[in-house]
Amino acid sequence: MASSHSASVISELLTAALLVLAIQPSQSALAQFPADSSANCEGELPQQQMNYCAAQEYWERDAELNQIYKPFKRSLSLTEQERLTDSSLAWIAFRDADCKARASRYEGGSIQPFIHARCMTELTENRMAELPNRLQGFDLTYAYADRQLNRSYQALLNDVSPRERELVIDAQLAWIDYRDRHCIFETMVQKTEAITNNPCLTRLTDIRSQQLNAQYRP
Numbered sequence: 001m002a003s004s005h006s007a008s009v010i011s012e013l014l015t016a017a018l019l020v021l022a023i024q025p026s027q028s029a030l031a032q033f034p035a036d037s038s039a040n041c042e043g044e045l046p047q048q049q050m051n052y053c054a055a056q057e058y059w060e061r062d063a064e065l066n067q068i069y070k071p072f073k074r075s076l077s078l079t080e081q082e083r084l085t086d087s088s089l090a091w092i093a094f095r096d097a098d099c100k101a102r103a104s105r106y107e108g109g110s111i112q113p114f115i116h117a118r119c120m121t122e123l124t125e126n127r128m129a130e131l132p133n134r135l136q137g138f139d140l141t142y143a144y145a146d147r148q149l150n151r152s153y154q155a156l157l158n159d160v161s162p163r164e165r166e167l168v169i170d171a172q173l174a175w176i177d178y179r180d181r182h183c184i185f186e187t188m189v190q191k192t193e194a195i196t197n198n199p200c201l202t203r204l205t206d207i208r209s210q211q212l213n214a215q216y217r218p
Contacts, residue, residue, distance in 0.1 A: 030055055030117065047110045054117035061124040065131075072131050076189065083185035090178035095123045097174040098211075101167035105160065126207065130182065142198075145205040152212035179204045 033055030041053035069088075073081055099119035106112040153172060157165055183200040190200075 030058065030120070033113070033117070047114070051110070051113040051117065054114045054121070058117045058121045058124065061121050061128070065124050065128050068128055068131050080185070080189055083181075083188055087178070087182040087185040090174070090181040091123075091127055094171065094174040094178040095120065095127075097167070097171040098123065101164065101171040104164050104167050130186075142202040142205065145202050145209065149205050149209040149212070152209045156212050175208055179208070 033052050041049075041056065045053065073084055076084060099116050102119045103112050103116035106115050156168060160168060179201070183198065183204065186200040187198055
């Protein structure tokens with residue numbers, strides 16, 4: 001029978017392996033555009049090349065995220081590292097669900113891969129800014145940000161097809177889980193006040209409201 005220490009080490013290794021696997025984008029969406037630093041993305045391009053270049057931009061941001069994530073995690077306590085892993089897994093689930101929902105509005109169209117890749121890039125850039133906690137709260141209250149988000153969310157649900165509506169709901173539920181888990185982590189690291197009304201909660205809610213207002217459109 002394994003000792004509790006051995007079980008803890010095995011659990012930590014499995015969690016780390018899961019995170020490495022999960023942080024990769026959906027193979028069905030981006031595998032057709034392998035990373036290629038020599039891609040020509042200058043000037044006016046046909047849609048297929050725009051799709052390819054959007055994917056290359058994502059691969060670059062993904063590499064940058066990994067470069068930020070590893071040293072940032074090493075700077076944390078073990079408890080904080082566990083919370084960061086929890087936050088990251090929730091973010092990955094949100095990223096995949098949100099980009100699937102956004103791209104679904106253009107299903108079958110030549111622009112769909114472009115929309116998906118741009119979404120992946122945007123959310124990855126947001127995550128890069130979050131990890132070192134460089135972002136601060138906005139000059140507004142959580143209650144106001146939450147009201148704005150609810151308006152944006154309901155407006156979007158009224159503007160999509162029944163199938164798209166299900167994907168948007170899935171993405172929003174994944175975002176809520178990610179928001180809560182990340183703000184628990186950030187509150188621990190920054191030693192801010194109660195989770196119910198702190199800068200992290202307000203900031204992420206405001207960002208999500210802006211995403212729903214604009215980023216589901218090309």
